[in-house]
Amino acid sequence: MPGLSDLYQEILLEHNSKPRNFRRVENPSRTAEGYNPLCGDQITVYLKMSGDIIDDVAFQGVGCAISRASASMMTQSIKGKKLSEANQIFDAFHLMVTDPISEPDYDTLGDLETLSGINEYPTRIKCAILAWHTLRSALNDQGKKVTTE
Amino acid sequence: MPTGFDAEKVRADFPVLQQFVNGKPLVYLDNGATSQKPQAVIDEIVRYYTTENANVHRGVHTLSQQATDDYEGARAKLRRLLNAADDQEIIYTRGTTEGINLVAHSYGRPNIGPGDEIIISNMEHHSNIVPWQMLCEEKGAVLRVIPIDDTGELLMDEYEAMLNPRTKLVSITHVSNALGTIQPVEQIIEMAHAHGAPVLLDGAQAVPHLPVDVRQLDCDFYVFSGHKLFGPTGTGVLYGKAELLDAMPPMYGGGEMIKSVTFEKTIYNDLPYKFEAGTPNIAGAIGLGAAVDYVQSVGYQAFGPYEDELLEYGTKALSSIGGLRIIGTSPRKTGILSFVIDNIHPHDIGTILDAEGIAVRTGHHCAQPVMQRFQIPATARASLAMYNTKADIDALVRGIDRVIEVFS
Numbered sequence A: 001m002p003g004l005s006d007l008y009q010e011i012l013l014e015h016n017s018k019p020r021n022f023r024r025v026e027n028p029s030r031t032a033e034g035y036n037p038l039c040g041d042q043i044t045v046y047l048k049m050s051g052d053i054i055d056d057v058a059f060q061g062v063g064c065a066i067s068r069a070s071a072s073m074m075t076q077s078i079k080g081k082k083l084s085e086a087n088q089i090f091d092a093f094h095l096m097v098t099d100p101i102s103e104p105d106y107d108t109l110g111d112l113e114t115l116s117g118i119n120e121y122p123t124r125i126k127c128a129i130l131a132w133h134t135l136r137s138a139l140n141d142q143g144k145k146v147t148t149e
Numbered sequence B: 001m002p003t004g005f006d007a008e009k010v011r012a013d014f015p016v017l018q019q020f021v022n023g024k025p026l027v028y029l030d031n032g033a034t035s036q037k038p039q040a041v042i043d044e045i046v047r048y049y050t051t052e053n054a055n056v057h058r059g060v061h062t063l064s065q066q067a068t069d070d071y072e073g074a075r076a077k078l079r080r081l082l083n084a085a086d087d088q089e090i091i092y093t094r095g096t097t098e099g100i101n102l103v104a105h106s107y108g109r110p111n112i113g114p115g116d117e118i119i120i121s122n123m124e125h126h127s128n129i130v131p132w133q134m135l136c137e138e139k140g141a142v143l144r145v146i147p148i149d150d151t152g153e154l155l156m157d158e159y160e161a162m163l164n165p166r167t168k169l170v171s172i173t174h175v176s177n178a179l180g181t182i183q184p185v186e187q188i189i190e191m192a193h194a195h196g197a198p199v200l201l202d203g204a205q206a207v208p209h210l211p212v213d214v215r216q217l218d219c220d221f222y223v224f225s226g227h228k229l230f231g232p233t234g235t236g237v238l239y240g241k242a243e244l245l246d247a248m249p250p251m252y253g254g255g256e257m258i259k260s261v262t263f264e265k266t267i268y269n270d271l272p273y274k275f276e277a278g279t280p281n282i283a284g285a286i287g288l289g290a291a292v293d294y295v296q297s298v299g300y301q302a303f304g305p306y307e308d309e310l311l312e313y314g315t316k317a318l319s320s321i322g323g324l325r326i327i328g329t330s331p332r333k334t335g336i337l338s339f340v341i342d343n344i345h346p347h348d349i350g351t352i353l354d355a356e357g358i359a360v361r362t363g364h365h366c367a368q369p370v371m372q373r374f375q376i377p378a379t380a381r382a383s384l385a386m387y388n389t390k391a392d393i394d395a396l397v398r399g400i401d402r403v404i405e406v407f408s
């Protein structure tokens, strides 16, 4: 098993203690709720779109350090992006945390690479990915509750 | 006061405990989820499959007879463990969950109707909530929930006020899996009986720690899981008073549970076979019998006080950690140390402890209403067994110090 410090990196802990965009969005164009029944983690993602640009994105909820930091970094990485770009980031992130063999797409991922250590901790992948599935549900405006199960 | 119990000797009987996990000696503190198995249980299952495997109650041949004798012999051990009056009151199940569902189906459906009430508590495992919700939904009955106080004890006055002629069943956990509280079950049963309501006790977390005497308790149903009592998974027991079981229809139809079948009429078998349709978990039952022998050879009177001492030691040690709060602080507890730490999610606690070789459970422990009651999403839970030691607790404390260090 890799050292814990690969998982709980400084930057992750910092996002956990001071999550970015941890708030509601007034009059959001889209929202979605996510839930991990295994641990009770719960998240709401708010989006404000103008055309196909993500003008604002924020989240609220309760969760572990990994799910909070992942959500916080996610909002940073997609804010101001086009819908298609956000989907691309989603795909790169999803691949990075679920597939230990593939080479991460560092250009697309930026800071999100911090979370690459998670694929060594199968029990925690769902924590990292909850916010992202919830985002995707909001992006696609499916509007139904997402669960990790 | 030290009890003089030799936990190291017990520990040596459990091969799983003799290993390193993530480079550290395993500290197994997840006994509430499932316990480890002593060599004697493993050997008995191997012996059965190696020398005796055959179907039970079917054959005239020698192996079938031996398998039947051992399968029924294990039932007799379980009857003695619970001090039931008769072997026919011991029904083999797959575990606690199946036992409760069987009672909900075969006792609940014929006896509970619209407007009737079933009482449970705020600290039940989901397996003692959902089957009753399903039954209430089907029958138009009402589920009532005894509230608990901040220490994790039942509010007995509220319970008293809840009992009435519409109360048709009380189903309560003997020991809470999320909090460790030992319920005042004698009193619960007496009060229910005064209102004519039978009582089911969920003994999943009780039997591994406390001697249980179903006749002294006068409970009507008692269920537990073999895998939490050092036995195999997929095993368990439903005890029921013979007169209640006799009147209940079977849950499954098939072989073994019938006396005779024609297309016009089928006559059900006698107890306990009426409830044991199909080929049972024979090796599991025999393994569970070996687990009962093992537990009794160590002796509740020997490991019980030792576990109490360990729990007290652990409670003191964890209480001295700044920012840590124990959830479930009743003075009447066994086996369970549930806790939360300020600003650190239990999941992260679990992962960091695991890296230190320490196994605890984190989450809602299949008891979400308890978490809601304490307004927390989850806890970390260390759960003890007779093979745990003060050294395990010390390792846990060091592990928690490490968690706090990572997050500081």
Ligand SMILES: Cc1ncc(COP(=O)(O)O)c(C=O)c1O
Residues within 6 Å of the ligand: B032, B033, B094, B095, B096, B097, B098, B125, B127, B128, B173, B175, B176, B177, B202, B204, B205, B225, B366
């Ligand atoms: C109090 C309690 N009841 C019921 C259960 C369910 O047991 P099983 O999963 O073995 O059926 C458990 C086990 O987690 C428990 O702790």
